[in-house]
Amino acid sequence: MEPDEIKSGALVSLQDLCPSSPFFKQGASLRVVGKLLEYSLETGLATIIDGDNSLIVTIENLKDLNFQVDSVYQFIGELLIQPDHEGVLQARVGRNVDGIDLDLYHQSLLLLRQFQANHLNN
Amino acid sequence: MQQQNNNKPLPQLHNTHVKLLAFDLLTLTPPSSPDHPFTRKSIPITRAETLGTITLRDHKPGKFLRFAIDDGTGCIPCILWLNHLTSPHLARRRSPQDLCLLSDAAARSFSNVKIGAVGRVRGRVTGFKGCVQITVTDVVVERDPNAEVLHWIECVNLARNCYNL
Numbered sequence: 363m364e365p366d367e368i369k370s371g372a373l374v375s376l377q378d379l380c381p382s383s384p385f386f387k388q389g390a391s392l393r394v395v396g397k398l399l400e401y402s403l404e405t406g407l408a409t410i411i412d413g414d415n416s417l418i419v420t421i422e423n424l425k426d427l428n429f430q431v432d433s434v435y436q437f438i439g440e441l442l443i444q445p446d447h448e449g450v451l452q453a454r455v456g457r458n459v460d461g462i463d464l465d466l467y468h469q470s471l472l473l474l475r476q477f478q479a480n481h482l483n484n
Numbered sequence: 485m486q487q488q489n490n491n492k493p494l495p496q497l498h499n500t501h502v503k504l505l506a507f508d509l510l511t512l513t514p515p516s517s518p519d520h521p522f523t524r525k526s527i528p529i530t531r532a533e534t535l536g537t538i539t540l541r542d543h544k545p546g547k548f549l550r551f552a553i554d555d556g557t558g559c560i561p562c563i564l565w566l567n568h569l570t571s572p573h574l575a576r577r578r579s580p581q582d583l584c585l586l587s588d589a590a591a592r593s594f595s596n597v598k599i600g601a602v603g604r605v606r607g608r609v610t611g612f613k614g615c616v617q618i619t620v621t622d623v624v625v626e627r628d629p630n631a632e633v634l635h636w637i638e639c640v641n642l643a644r645n646c647y648n649l
Contacts, residue, residue, distance in 0.1 A: 369559065
């Protein structure tokens with residue numbers, strides 16, 4: 363494991379994943395959180411939602427994770443942009459985060475981005 | 485306490501497990517020689533605490549476990565040594581009882597390092613191939629789903645108000 367082979371999943375909200383977003387790039391490593399709307403072990407696909415936004419996630423690499431509709435999950439993986447411009451996250455890591463305070467999570471994301479931007483400017 | 489140019493005292497963080505976000509930890513200034521510590525804005529940083537999702541794991545049985553902690557701002561390479569009972573180097577410097585205790589502690593940490601789990605890692609800030617890494621002292625699994633969020637807030641607060649940003 364070389365230091366430069368480790369890719370961090372950038373923290374994004376599902377509403378950040380529109381085609382005009384800087385995060386919406388082929389192969390981008392992302393971390394998302396959302397409520398599980400539906401999943402299929404046969405197709406290896408799941409859909410998570412956050413408010414009015416949704417994202418399809420491939421879950422075929424997450425053999426040890428138990429899925430339950432309406433539970434909240436966090437996924438880290440790479441974004442695959444389909445020919446129809448829809449983004450699909452190919453998850454390599456996932457976990458159940460039932461009990462997470464999503465309001466605090468979203469507020470903290472903004473705080474973190476602001477802090478990182480200030481730090482880089484300094 | 486050391487003084488900065490503007491006469492503001494520099495915090496003393498030697499041997500403190502400094503809580504830093506990954507992007508901050510990974511940009512520490514490398515030491516001028518191997519005997520000296522990494523620094524952040526001229527403050528020596530010898531130990532760190534991080535919290536994040538374990539995303540990579542590379543085990544060399546009887547030698548070490550390498551893993552990565554992703555806290556959403558970067559990935560921190562970590563190394564947990566597992567050679568306490570076989571290393572001649574350590575045998576010359578530590579008593580057999582110490583080495584047994586260290587070996588047991590490393591085994592407990594080893595069992596906590598699982599892909600997808602959220603781990604709180606403490607250890608020494610060291611260098612490997614020109615990059616910062618943590619030489620692990622202990623790993624604890626965090627089960628609270630808000631633990632990472634609280635860690636981010638704590639890191640920002642400490643960096644702004646304590647670590648002299």
